[in-house]
Amino acid sequence: xxxxxxxxxxxxxxxxxxxxxxxxxxxxxxxxxxxxxxxxxxxxxxxxxxxxxxxxxxxxxxxxxxxxxxxxxxxxxxxxxxxxxxxxxxxxxxxxxxxxxxxxxxxxxxxxxxxxxxxxxxxx
Amino acid sequence: xxxxxxxxxxxxxxxxxxxxxxxxxxxxxxxxxxxxxxxxxxxxxxxxxxxxxxxxxxxxxxxxxxxxxxxxxxxxxxxxxxxxxxxxxxxxxxxxxxxxxxxxxxxxxxxxxxxxxxxxxxxxxxxxxxxxxxxxxxxxxxxxxxxxxxxxxxxxxxxxxxxxxxxxxxxxxxxxxxxxxxxxxxxxxxxxxxxxxxxxxxxxxxxxxxxxxxxxxxxxxx
Numbered sequence: 001x002x003x004x005x006x007x008x009x010x011x012x013x014x015x016x017x018x019x020x021x022x023x024x025x026x027x028x029x030x031x032x033x034x035x036x037x038x039x040x041x042x043x044x045x046x047x048x049x050x051x052x053x054x055x056x057x058x059x060x061x062x063x064x065x066x067x068x069x070x071x072x073x074x075x076x077x078x079x080x081x082x083x084x085x086x087x088x089x090x091x092x093x094x095x096x097x098x099x100x101x102x103x104x105x106x107x108x109x110x111x112x113x114x115x116x117x118x119x120x121x122x123x124x
Numbered sequence: 125x126x127x128x129x130x131x132x133x134x135x136x137x138x139x140x141x142x143x144x145x146x147x148x149x150x151x152x153x154x155x156x157x158x159x160x161x162x163x164x165x166x167x168x169x170x171x172x173x174x175x176x177x178x179x180x181x182x183x184x185x186x187x188x189x190x191x192x193x194x195x196x197x198x199x200x201x202x203x204x205x206x207x208x209x210x211x212x213x214x215x216x217x218x219x220x221x222x223x224x225x226x227x228x229x230x231x232x233x234x235x236x237x238x239x240x241x242x243x244x245x246x247x248x249x250x251x252x253x254x255x256x257x258x259x260x261x262x263x264x265x266x267x268x269x270x271x272x273x274x275x276x277x278x279x280x281x282x283x284x285x286x287x288x289x290x291x292x293x294x295x296x297x298x299x300x301x302x303x304x305x306x307x308x309x310x311x312x313x314x315x316x317x318x319x320x321x322x323x324x325x326x327x328x329x330x331x332x333x334x335x336x337x338x339x340x341x342x343x344x345x346x
Contacts, residue, residue, distance in 0.1 A: 002216055002248035009134050017130045027125055031134065038250045038277040069276075087273060089309040097312050100280055106251065108130040115126060 006039060006106075007047035011057070014111045024113035026052075026060035034105035035069040035084070069103025138252055141220035145227070145255025153345050155237045155338040158254050160278055161262035163244030166288040166321060168196045170262065170330070171239055173321040175203040177331045182236040182338070187226050189218040189243045196241060206232055217248040220255055236338055246275045257341060258283040265289050265298040272306035280310040284317065286330060291320040 010031060018024050033039050041064040048062040072079050073091040080098060082088050088098055133139055149156050159167050168188070175184055186207040188196040197209035208230035210222050223240065232238070240256060242249040250259075261282035263271055266289060272279040279285060285307050287300060300318055307316050315333065319326030 002251065005215070005219075006134055006251075009137065013132055013134065013136065014130065017128060017132075021126065021128055024126070036277045036280060038247050087276070087306075087309045089305070098309075099312065100310065104277075106134045108132050108134055110127055110129045110131075112125050112127045 003039060003043040003047040004050065007044060007051040010048070010062075010108060011051050013108055015057075017108075017111055018113045021113075022115050022117070024115040024118075026057035026111060026113050028061045028063060028112040030063045030065065030109040030111075032065045032067050032105040032107045032109055034067040034103040036100070036103040037106045039106065041066060065109070067103055067105045070101050071098040072101040073098055135251065135253075138220050141224055142253035142255040145220055145223055146257075148227075149235075149238065149255070150345070152234055153338075153342040154235045155334070155341050156240065156254075156256045157237065157334075158240045158242060158249075158256035158259045159262060160242045160246070160249045160259055160282065161244065161264075162246050162267060165244070165262045165264040165267060167241050167244070167262055168199055169321045170286065170288060170319070171241060172199060172203045173324075173327055174239070174331060174334070175200065175205050177327060178237075178334065179204050182335075183234065184237050184239065185230070185232045185235050186239045186241060187218075187223060187230075188241050189222075191215070191243060206230065208232075212243055216243055216245045217252050218242050218254060219252045223254050237334060246271070246278050250277045250281060258337065260284045260286060262286045262288050263303065265292050265296050269297075269299045269302045270306075272303060272310055276310055279307055279314075282311070282314065284315045284333065285311075287316070287318045289320060289322070290318050290325055291323045 014026055014029050033041055045062055052058050052060055068084055070079050071082050071088055073096055075094050075096040091098055161167055184205045186200040189210045191212055191214055194209045197207040200207035208226045210226050240254055259282040261278050304316055307314050317326050317330055319330055
């Protein structure tokens with residue numbers, strides 16, 4: 001259960017990013033979480049609510065974009081479909097070994113905020 | 125309301141610290157290993173036996189991650205190498221800043237191999253780069269042969285998977301071929317070793333692999 005540490009990292013990074021734009025109250029944060037990132041989106045949302053509780057950003061929503069792991073055939077040079085949570089060893093078309101590609105995302109994408117000048121409250 | 129693109133790794137601060145650890149050991153060609161497994165799979169015992177075999181030839185040191193007790197660092201010091209314990213106080217993984225702190229406190233002499241034993245956990249440590257050259261996943265035969273597909277993140281990232289406690293194979297149902305199959309799906313370039321620290325089986329191969337990886341790092345430096 002390292003989602004709490006991840007939630008705190010997201011909050012720290014977003015506050016720092018908003019501070020560079022004059023500061024403000026966080027409204028919405030978008031993150032990308034990959035299937036191979038070892039992070040559970042539901043636990044992350046739960047941890048996020050705990051991370052922001054009682055602070056100036058307590059109303060901030062966390063939007064998690066899920067990124068499934070992908071398997072690619074180097075021989076066919078294309079991605080091959082798979083059932084989530086299952087793994088194919090060989091390409092269903094040409095029989096060559098498949099490679100895992102993508103799905104380890106753990107990224108902050110964008111942040112929406114209301115600047116303190118625009119009624120976002122006094123400086124934090 | 126204003127929207128800004130951040131486009132930043134969530135763990136950017138950890139990754140910056142990991143890059144500093146990596147840069148520190150690139151120059152002197154020290155091989156840095158991050159050992160990850162569930163609790164009780166035999167990480168510390170593997171390291172003790174590794175020290176017994178390689179300690180005379182290579183300069184080794186260990187960083188031990190645990191929630192509580194100095195026990196593992198004591199065991200490695202008793203085996204004859206400098207060791208530093210990191211107590212996470214409940215956290216389920218090590219992060220790169222803790223490793224930096226431990227390195228600063230320990231002031232190890234120049235090293236050939238730095239062995240970092242993570243907190244026992246197959247999930248959380250996977251997300252945290254410690255500045256290692258490679259992750260090594262351990263899987264003891266008593267844990268069951270279905271684990272690579274159940275914990276794909278670690279087994280797809282570990283360049284080496286070490287099956288441990290193979291001396292127990294007569295007593296448990298564990299199909300090494302099944303593990304090999306799963307690991308090859310998740311990680312086609314990954315290496316798989318079968319070992320028993322107790323009987324010594326596979327230990328020469330494991331130690332040989334460490335020496336091979338160290339030589340490769342030194343060769344890449346020049």
